Amino acid sequence: xxxLLESGGGLVQPGGSLRLSCAASGFTFSNYxxxxxxxxxxxxxxxxxxINNSGGSTYYADSxxxxxxxxxxxxxxxxxxxxxxxxxxxxAVYYCAEGGGSKWFDPWGxxxxxxxxx
Amino acid sequence: xxxxxxxxxxxxLSPGERATLSCRASQSVGKYIGWYQQKPGQAPRLLIYDxxxxxxxxxARFSGSGSGTDFTLTxxxxxxxxxxxxxxxxxxxxxxxFGGGTKVEIK
Numbered sequence: 772x773x774x775l776l777e778s779g780g781g782l783v784q785p786g787g788s789l790r791l792s793c794a795a796s797g798f799t800f801s802n803y804x805x806x807x808x809x810x811x812x813x814x815x816x817x818x819x820x821x822i823n824n825s826g827g828s829t830y831y832a833d834s835x836x837x838x839x840x841x842x843x844x845x846x847x848x849x850x851x852x853x854x855x856x857x858x859x860x861x862x863a864v865y866y867c868a869e870g871g872g873s874k875w876f877d878p879w880g881x882x883x884x885x886x887x888x889x
Numbered sequence: 890x891x892x893x894x895x896x897x898x899x900x901x902l903s904p905g906e907r908a909t910l911s912c913r914a915s916q917s918v919g920k921y922i923g924w925y926q927q928k929p930g931q932a933p934r935l936l937i938y939d940x941x942x943x944x945x946x947x948x949a950r951f952s953g954s955g956s957g958t959d960f961t962l963t964x965x966x967x968x969x970x971x972x973x974x975x976x977x978x979x980x981x982x983x984x985x986x987f988g989g990g991t992k993v994e995i996k
Contacts, residue, residue, distance in 0.1 A: 806985075808933075816925075816933065816976055818985040832984050866932055872980065875923045877935035877944060 773797040773878050775867050780883030787857050787887070793850040793867030793880055801825075801845040806871035807852050809863035810882075817863075820852065821871030830871070835861075857887045891915055891979050893988035901994040908964040910991045912977035915958075921981045922960045924953055927990075928973045936975075937962060969995050 779791040793805070807819040820841040821830045829841050840853040850867050864884050868876035892915040902908055912922060924937040935944040937953035940960055950965045964971055972995045977988040 815974075815990045816927075816978075816987040818978075818987065821985070830983050830985075871985070875935055875938045875944075875980065876925070876933070876978070877938075879932040879934065881932055 773869065775869065775878065775880035777865065777867050777880045777883040780865065780885045782886045782888065783857055784889050785857060785859055785887055788853070788855045789857065789885060791852040791854065791865055791867075791883060791885070793852075795848045795850065795869070798869070800843075800848040803869050804871040804874060805841075805843060805850045806868045806876055807841060807850075808866045808868060808876065808879075809861075809885075810866070811860075811863045814863075819865070822850070823872065854885070857885075859887050861885060862887045890984055891918060891982055891986050893977050893979060893986055895975075895977060895988035895991050897991060898989070899992045899994065901996055902967055903996045904969060905966050908967055908971070908993055910962040910964075910975055910993070912955075912960040912962070912988050913958055914960075914979060917957045918979040918981040920956050921979055922953070922955065923978045923980070924951075924962045925976045925978065926971075926973045927976065933976065964993070967993075967995060971995065 776794045806821040822841045838856045842851045864882040866882045868879045870876040894913045896911045920940045925933040927933040941953045974990045
């Protein structure tokens with residue numbers, strides 16, 4: 772069974788940093804692109820960033836470009852999102868999902884909540 | 890950026906009725922529209938991919954159609970468990986984008 776388990780969320784002050792992790796199991800992680808999608812409280816879905824299977828290509832939404840960095844460790848079957856210079860508007864549940872680019876997002880993790888507040 | 894506009898924002902129907910949800914793209918996305926269902930407190934799940942293909946395990950009452958800029962998700966006979974928000978998404982061009990969602994309420 773494919774499983775994606777996010778961790779690393781929490782409360783952080785504006786301007787601070789946080790690193791999210793997504794541990795994958797049940798599939799050959801190194802074969803698939805991966806993606807982060809976020810959802811602000813009471814709002815819709817927003818694509819954040821994707822990375823190809825090797826980690827050689829990365830893509831970012833304009834809203835996070837230059838502040839967030841997506842990466843992966845194919846030996847540890849883990850996806851990461853390093854979030855720097857956090858803003859109040861980055862407050863959201865962050866989901867990791869298998870897919871991106873040429874593949875649809877399926878499945879999704881359960882999400883981890885990031886709250887940016889002073 | 891490709892903007893996806895979903896309508897209506899909310900749909901309130903009774904069990905057994907037919908639901909028709911629309912997703913319109915600001916430019917052609919070919920067949921590359923997916924539909925996701927999100928229930929309260931849960932992660933989204935893929936329902937339909939490439940406009941008209943049901944994902945694994947999705948009941949036959951869910952169907953998708955369309956191409957180019959206009960797409961439709963149809964639920965042929967609503968069940969109580971179909972109460973959720975439905976999002977369309979395109980993967981034709983970066984940045985990947987989602988529509989704003991349609992909330993389906995069951996009376």
